[in-house]
Amino acid sequence: MRGNLTFDIAHLLAGSLVLVSFLQLYQARLYALLNIYALHALVLAASVAWQAFVQGAPHLYVTAAIALVFKAIVIPVVLHRIIVRLGIHREIETVVGVGPAMLAGMGLVALSMVVMLRVTPGADPLAREDLAFALSVVLLGLLMMVTRRNAVSQVVGFMSLENGLVLAATGARGMPLVVEISVAFSVLIAFIVIGIFLFRIRERFDTVDVQALDNFRGERR
């Protein structure tokens, strides 16, 4: 009975992460997007902590704490400030409408279920479901990066993609700590780099709309 309960809770948390990814897809305002991202990181932290408890792997609590403090609190707050400083708290233009984006998202989730569940019949059911959900989150993050033009929301898409990777890494039983730290570390570095870029972009272009970047691109004649 206890086994079932642990499985159900892990399933619930990982499934919620996918749902929150869907919520991100249609957020039209940057503030709302950041709040949803914070929620995404919060669900991730809960899911990782539950895995730590189930697997009896105390080092995973560190990963959970990083997700909670760094991704759910620090990054959203800082990005919030950047948005205010850049003065871009207006609506986001989405390249694709909400309907098609949601449909594409559902297609991706179905795809990852089909792929992952088919290739892992022998694996531990918990790891199996986690992996399928993690791939969905990764693909939804990619979808978000593709459908958004705004640099900030692309970054949010990238960070939710990383959340999916952390979910996969923790779902794999006994994966060495090296990787979790490195993932957290890379998010940190990634964020610094992105932060620097955003400021520079502000200095140079007065916009963080990637569409504007495209005007400067390539093929100099």
Added chain:
Amino acid sequence: MNFDALAGVLLIPAVAAAALAALPGYRISARLNVLAALLTFATAVSLFVVQPASGPYLLVDDLNKVFIVLTTFVGFTTTIFSASYIGHEIEAGRLTPSFVRFYHAMYQVLMFAMNLALVANNIGLMWVAIELATLTTVLMVGIYRTHEALEAAWKYFILGSVGIGLALFGTILVYMAAQPVIGEGLNAMVWTVLVTKAAQFDPALLDVAFVFLLLGYGTKVGLAPLHAWLPDAHAEGPTPISAVLSGLLLNVALYALLRFKMLLALNPSALAPGPLMVTLGLISCLFAAFMLYRRRDIKRMFAYSSIEHMGIIVFAFGMGGALANFAGLLHMTMHSLTKSAIFYAVGHISQVKGTQKIADMGGLTVSNPVLGWGLVLGVAAIAGLPPLGIFMSEFLVVSSTFAREPWLATVLVIGILVGLGGLFLRLNAIAFGEPRGPAAPAQASYVPMFAHLAIVATAGVYLPPALVTGFENVARLLG
């Protein structure tokens, strides 16, 4: 053992990076940069004399020794080129001293990251190292702070991160496949343990893992259609970085891919990685060859040429077998040497002319004969004219393919010839005819460029038997 060469390859760049970050004054730091790279190269060569034992984190075998020596050698010659290049950039006011300090420190961090990726015995550690290499190059590509440089760095950053994210997912899947067989914990991520048990892994999981790894690391190799970052990053960054990107970083990503290919090859029921690599390689080669025709920017043109050659190399490794692997390895070495020599020439040329636009250059062989003829020789080598080294390796790739898959070889030959046409069309405008643009004598160090070209020219007619046996060993290892 008092001095472990393996640790040296990693420690020298790491210490040098810290020292360079602290040192003001670009003259001293440029010299220190050269010195550190020379020491790293010497240490790497010593790996052939005394081979250190492999541990759970670091590993040395015949395969990565070749890569390490090539990386540290080109890394060393690039520092010599970089010293004169950066001196000119400071005089021209394109870079400030603080940026140069940052640049030198980052250069050594990049060398550290690439060496770490090559010696890592742990698939997770290798991934971290490649991520570090990506981040440092992103920072260096954006160093000029122009619109184009920032856009290129941003594009490289986003595409590189997505690639590296997919590669991590693939890495996790490999661990998942290994874990039921090897057990939980560190051992299930160690190459030397993985290869002994690979035959028992779940083949379906390995297949999916390889697809992710191919897409992820393939982005870093610059395979079409995942190459979009590559021309911008090459064109907008400082030229020494273009040389290192083309000559080395692409190879490091390729090395990661080859390791995973070896893993899959050990599992009889897993999918054969060859056809996937052959397809991507051919697409890259053909696509880049046609793209060469409409380039207006000299560095962008040679970036496309790098995509073409990485395509040929991945194709050769995808075909597999002792001969094709040998050809791929030789081609990779020749391409690294030739392409970095070309970028050394291009760096000085664009400094003399004050532009990278092909339309504003012309008659280089008249106005700057040494640079001009150096470029002509480099392009002749990269286009695959006999008797230079690339001709020989391309000939080996094509002839070994003709024996097995004539149709594929035909497509490859078309790609190579189309690329040759494109390169010479542009070379004609740059090197010959009426001199255009400023013609001040270049303050250049020609040694690295001609040293590379001399090696390539020699390799075309004579390969030392020791090198041939070494490459043959590696080719057998690759399966």
